[in-house]
Amino acid sequence: MNQLLRRKSIEDLIRDSENPQHKLAKTLGLWSLVALGIGCVIGSGIFTLPGTAAAGVTMKYPSVLHAPVLDLLRYGSDALTTVGRPGAGPAVVLSFLLVAIVCGFAAICYAELASMIPISGSTYTYAYATLGEIFAWIIGWDLILEYAVSNMSVAVGFSGYFNDILENLFGYRLPPEWSGPAFRGGEVTGAYFNLPALLIMMVLTWLLIKGVKESAKATSIMVVVKVSAILIFVIGAANAIKPEHWVPFVPNGPSGVISGAAIVFFAYIGFDAVSTAAEECKNPKRDMPLGIILTLLACTVLYGAVAMVLTGIVPYTTLGNDEPVAKALKDIGYNKLRIFVSLGALVGMWSSLLVGQYGQTRIWFAMSRDKLLPGRFSQLHPKYRTPDFSTWIAGFVVGIPAGLWDIATFAELANIGTLAAFASVSAGVIILRKRQPELKRGFRVPLVPWVPGLSIFFCLILMLGLPLQTWLTFFIWLIIGLVIYFAYSKSRSMLAQEN
Numbered sequence: 001m002n003q004l005l006r007r008k009s010i011e012d013l014i015r016d017s018e019n020p021q022h023k024l025a026k027t028l029g030l031w032s033l034v035a036l037g038i039g040c041v042i043g044s045g046i047f048t049l050p051g052t053a054a055a056g057v058t059m060k061y062p063s064v065l066h067a068p069v070l071d072l073l074r075y076g077s078d079a080l081t082t083v084g085r086p087g088a089g090p091a092v093v094l095s096f097l098l099v100a101i102v103c104g105f106a107a108i109c110y111a112e113l114a115s116m117i118p119i120s121g122s123t124y125t126y127a128y129a130t131l132g133e134i135f136a137w138i139i140g141w142d143l144i145l146e147y148a149v150s151n152m153s154v155a156v157g158f159s160g161y162f163n164d165i166l167e168n169l170f171g172y173r174l175p176p177e178w179s180g181p182a183f184r185g186g187e188v189t190g191a192y193f194n195l196p197a198l199l200i201m202m203v204l205t206w207l208l209i210k211g212v213k214e215s216a217k218a219t220s221i222m223v224v225v226k227v228s229a230i231l232i233f234v235i236g237a238a239n240a241i242k243p244e245h246w247v248p249f250v251p252n253g254p255s256g257v258i259s260g261a262a263i264v265f266f267a268y269i270g271f272d273a274v275s276t277a278a279e280e281c282k283n284p285k286r287d288m289p290l291g292i293i294l295t296l297l298a299c300t301v302l303y304g305a306v307a308m309v310l311t312g313i314v315p316y317t318t319l320g321n322d323e324p325v326a327k328a329l330k331d332i333g334y335n336k337l338r339i340f341v342s343l344g345a346l347v348g349m350w351s352s353l354l355v356g357q358y359g360q361t362r363i364w365f366a367m368s369r370d371k372l373l374p375g376r377f378s379q380l381h382p383k384y385r386t387p388d389f390s391t392w393i394a395g396f397v398v399g400i401p402a403g404l405w406d407i408a409t410f411a412e413l414a415n416i417g418t419l420a421a422f423a424s425v426s427a428g429v430i431i432l433r434k435r436q437p438e439l440k441r442g443f444r445v446p447l448v449p450w451v452p453g454l455s456i457f458f459c460l461i462l463m464l465g466l467p468l469q470t471w472l473t474f475f476i477w478l479i480i481g482l483v484i485y486f487a488y489s490k491s492r493s494m495l496a497q498e499n
Contacts, residue, residue: 006132006133006495007128007129007130007131007132007133009129028277028280028281028282028287029281029282029283029287030283030286030287030290030291031220032220033274033277033281033287033288033290033291033295034274034291034294034295034298035220035223036274036277036291036355036358037274037291037292037294037295037296037299037355038223038227038295038298038299039220039222039223039348039351039352039354039355040351040352040355040356040359041267041268041295041296041299041352042223042226042227042230042299042302042348042351042352046230046267046302046303046306046348047157047161047323047324047325047345047348047349049263049264049267050092050096050264050303050306050307050310050311050319050324050325051310051319051320051324051325051327051328052087052263052319052320052324053087053088053092053095053259053260053261053263053264054087054088054089054090054092054260054307054310054311054316054319054320054324055087055316055317055318055319055320056087056088056252056256056259056260056320069463069464069466069467069468069471087251087252087256087259087260087316087317087320088250088252088256088257088259088260088261089248089249089250089251089252089256089311089316090245090246090248090249090250090251090308090311090312090316091249091250091251091256091257091260092260092264092307092311092316093304093307093308093311094250094257095257095258095260095261095263095264096261096264096300096303096304096307097300097304098257098258098261099261099264099265099267099268099462100268100296100300100303101458102261102265102422102455102458102459102462103268103296103422104296105426105451105452105454105455105458106422106425106426106455106459107292107293107296108289108293108443108445108446108451109422109425109426109428109429109445109451109452109455110275110292110425111288111289111292111293111443111445112289112429112441112443112444112445113126113275113425113428113429113432114274114275114284114288114289114292115284115285115286115288115289115441115442115443116432116439116440116441116442117129123139123140123143123275123421123424123425124136124139124140124143124363124366124367125366126424126425126428127139127140127424127428128370129428129432130427130428130431130432130435131424131427131428131431133372133490133493133495134485135424136372137367137372137481137482137485137489138478138481138482139420139421139424140363140366140367140372141477141478141481141484141485142417142420142421142477142478142481143360143363143417143421144360144363144364145413145414145417145474145477146414146417146418146421147356147357147359147360147363148360148394148397148398148401149401149413149414149417150356150414150418151201151352151353151356151357151360151398151402152197152398152401152402152405153402153414154349154352154353154356155194155197155198155200155201155349155353155398155399155402156181156194156197156402156405157323157345157349158196158197158200158346158349158350158353159179159180159194159195159196159197159200160323161323161326161342161345161346161349162174162179162196162346163179163196164323164326164327164338164342165339165342165343165346168335168338168339168342169339174195174196176190176191177190177191177192178191178192178193178194178195179191179194179195179196180194181194181403181404181405182194182403182404182405183404183405193403193404194402194403194404195403197399197402197403198399198400198402198403199399200350200353200399201353201357201395201396201398201399201402202395202399204350204353204354204357204395205357205391205392205394205395207354208354208357208358208361208386208391209381209384209386209388209391209392210384210386222347222348222350222351222354223351225343225344225347225348226344226345226347226348226351227302228344229340229341229343229344229345229347229348230302230305230306230344230348232337232340232341232344233306233309233325233329233337233340233341233344234305234306234309236334236337237309237313237328237329237332237334237337238309240312240313240332240334241309241312241313242312242313243312245311245312245313245314245315245316246311246312251316258461258462261462262415262462262463262466263415265415265418265419265462267303268296268299268418274288274291274292274295275288275292277358277359277362284442285442286442288442288443289442289443306325310324310325310328313328313329313332314328314331314332318331323342323345325341325345326338326341326342326345329341357391357394357395357398360394360398361387361390361391361394362387364377364378364387364390364393364394365377365378365387365390368390370493370494370495371489371492371493371494371497372485372489372492372493373489376389376390377389377390377393378390413470413473413474415462415463415466415470416463416466416470416471416474417474419459419460419462419463420459420463420474422455422459423455423456423459423460426452426453426455426456426459427452427456429445429448429452430448430449430452430453433448433449
């Protein structure tokens with residue numbers, strides 16, 4: 001038990017980060033961090049998931065495995081006879097607000113730990129310093145799943161909007177056999193492979209290897225483009241709003257709002273990606289808390305505006321598709337506006353994928369530097385000083401599954417990983433306040449342990465809105481991770497070698 005709970009001191013974490021062999025270049029300022037955060041948050045959900053969250057899932061639950069845990073607790077076996085997962089309807093804006101509140105509690109917990117431990121690795125690193133090695137491994141393994149499947153979801157959405165642009169400009173769409181998922185909802189679709197989803201991942205992988213500074217500059221430009229596209233949509237489509245589309249505003253009651261929140265939750269993991277950049281930040285104690293909080297505030301306002309306009313221009317029941325914003329504009333005949341929005345969506349998802357892949361490779365890098373993963377994952381490119389091997393592996397790990405499955409499959413699996421990570425960070429704040437209250441903190445969470453406790457509570461509530469099948473997949477992933485830990489990592493970790 002002592003081996004499993006051995007912790008790495010904050011001093012050791014910082015010292016290891018200064019090792020020239022594994023030292024990352026410090027190139028990021030406050031606005032670069034905010035651009036990274038907005039780049040991930042906005043692209044992850046605003047163009048792909050509001051429709052699914054509003055419309056719900058129309059298929060019947062084929063088994064207890066597919067029913068949300070919340071419905072099973074509320075209705076028992078009767079949940080299996082209900083038609084689909086209830087959508088939030090126009091109240092999807094409340095789903096986004098609920099998620100923002102949950103993320104707000106988690107965000108300030110991230111801010112405190114990021115200002116104390118300015119090391120690459122985000123939640124994994126915090127867990128290593130607070131909870132112990134076995135929990136750090138579980139969280140790191142969980143984060144790999146979180147970033148990978150969320151980017152798979154966005155890559156599928158990118159392919160959908162790419163096809164919409166082709167249709168709008170040239171009257172042509174890629175053959176469905178090469179631009180759609182081979183499997184949807186567990187059923188074979190007849191498509192072979194979603195080729196655009198794989199190709200975009202390969203291009204982004206090459207850009208990330210070129211360097212984080214170059215990637216951050218590209219992300220900043222893309223953030224300006226996609227925020228402009230969002231504002232064009234909100235202002236341009238506002239004239240087409242019909243208030244009757246908002247009635248009833250909450251068609252499926254609180255369960256619909258919670259179900260919608262569980263679907264869109266992973267769209268907010270951008271501020272989590274900000275924390276993975278701590279080691280490459282010039283002034284992490286000041287800029288990390290500000291970057292995390294500003295990212296969350298800006299994105300919440302944009303999400304709310306898009307959700308209200310989207311559900312106001314068309315009936316929410318028509319929004320259950322891979323490109324809901326473009327489809328809604330097509331339905332009301334706003335094709336010129338649709339071109340701008342679709343281009344903004346492509347740019348937005350490009351930046352989201354870029355930041356998500358960046359965060360994933362930094363998790364692998366941190367775990368490899370601690371020798372929990374093979375050393376190849378922390379090797380740096382001799383010229384660009386970026387983890388090139390990890391970046392290429394991450395590109396294929398995301399690109400190939402994105403060519404095979406649909407958005408909903410990935411989004412729910414990403415959500416449970418994200419929620420588990422948020423809960424662990426909140427617990428880490430409480431533990432460090434008890435164990436090391438004297439450590440200097442660039443930012444302090446107010447009302448500890450109540451605020452972190454509320455964060456944990458809300459995360460658990462949203463996890464209950466996910467299907468039992470998602471829980472089982474998550475546990476299978478964790479079991480695989482534990483097998484790897486006990487077979488390889490436990491005896492090879494840096495702390496094990498020191499002992």
